[in-house]
Amino acid sequence: MSNEQELDKLAKQIVVCTKCELQRSRRKAVPGEGPTQAEIMFIGEGPGFHENEQGRPFVGAAGKFLDQLLEQAGVTRADVWITNVVKCRPPGNRDPLPEEIEICTSNYLQRQIEMVNPSIIVTLGRFSMGLYFKAAKITQIHGQMRKVGERYVIAMYHPAAALHQMSLKPAIMADFAKLPELLKQARAGLGKTAEKEQKKEEDSPKQMSLF
Ligand code: URA
Numbered sequence: 001m002s003n004e005q006e007l008d009k010l011a012k013q014i015v016v017c018t019k020c021e022l023q024r025s026r027r028k029a030v031p032g033e034g035p036t037q038a039e040i041m042f043i044g045e046g047p048g049f050h051e052n053e054q055g056r057p058f059v060g061a062a063g064k065f066l067d068q069l070l071e072q073a074g075v076t077r078a079d080v081w082i083t084n085v086v087k088c089r090p091p092g093n094r095d096p097l098p099e100e101i102e103i104c105t106s107n108y109l110q111r112q113i114e115m116v117n118p119s120i121i122v123t124l125g126r127f128s129m130g131l132y133f134k135a136a137k138i139t140q141i142h143g144q145m146r147k148v149g150e151r152y153v154i155a156m157y158h159p160a161a162a163l164h165q166m167s168l169k170p171a172i173m174a175d176f177a178k179l180p181e182l183l184k185q186a187r188a189g190l191g192k193t194a195e196k197e198q199k200k201e202e203d204s205p206k207q208m209s210l211f
Contacts (some may be wrong), residue, residue: 003115004036010111014087015055020103021022022096024086028055032112040183041081041118042066043109043128045158047095052089053104057082062160066124069172073179082115085109085127105131120153120186122179125158143175145182150193152186154179157162 001009017023030047033056042058050060050194070077089166092141092162096104096153109131113121123129126138132153133141142167145154 003117007115010108010115012110015056016108017087019107020088020100022086022090022100022104023100026088027052028090029087029148030084030089031087031108032057032081034081034083034116035079036116038079038081038116038118040075040079040120041083041116042074042122042124043131044082044084044124045127046084046086047089048093048160049089057084058159062158063160065159065163072173073176075179075183081112081118083109083112086129092103101127104182105109119151119153119190119209120183122154122156124152125161129155142171143178145186147189152182155184161164173209 004120014031015029018165023029026047026048028051030051034041035145036164044062046191048062048065050062051057057063067077069079086100087108088101090096119172121132123132129136129138129141133146133155136155138155138157140157142157143155145152157168157172159172162172
């Protein structure tokens with residue numbers, strides 16, 4: 001099965017998923033969307049009111065703000081994969097519970113990440129940040145990029161945070177303004193890793209011949 005087919009299969013499973021309580025109150029589950037070969041994946045928290053109505057990620061007010069932030073950073077939304085930690089709206093937009101996060105990420109998000117295989121992941125908010133930086137505080141690491149395994153992960157505030165707390169808006173805007181530079185650094189770092197891998201491959205026959 002191709003990665004695209006596997007992503008489609010996952011999406012079909014997500015829309016009828018009954019693995020946790022969130023299925024009871026959802027209208028539409030929101031699998032996520034984007035090109036299969038996307039270099040960058042954005043991971044939010046969970047669908048809100050409008051996403052639950054439409055079955056698509058980031059289509060409400062936070063999504064409009066995200067679109068604006070992406071545009072300012074020169075990133076085209078159509079080029080990136082966008083999804084959430086949990087695929088169904090927590091009732092009343094409450095925080096997703098640890099067991100809901102565990103069920104949804106182990107069954108769906110992890111597989112989506114494997115299939116899209118993005119080299120850069122941008123986490124939006126503390127729940128997706130928590131998947132990569134367990135003990136971190138978003139107030140301390142927002143706007144920063146770290147290498148996690150083969151990928152670069154950038155922790156951003158959730159765009160909705162700026163809508164609820166206006167004082168955060170300048171920080172979010174400044175973090176996204178740094179995005180082009182962070183992407184450049186990540187690509188350069190990935191290039192170096194690829195060079196190292198190639199060198200290892202080229203060197204290994206020589207080392208073998210020493211014995
Ligand atoms: N907030 C999120 O975290 N995800 C969405 O899809 C919409 C709002």
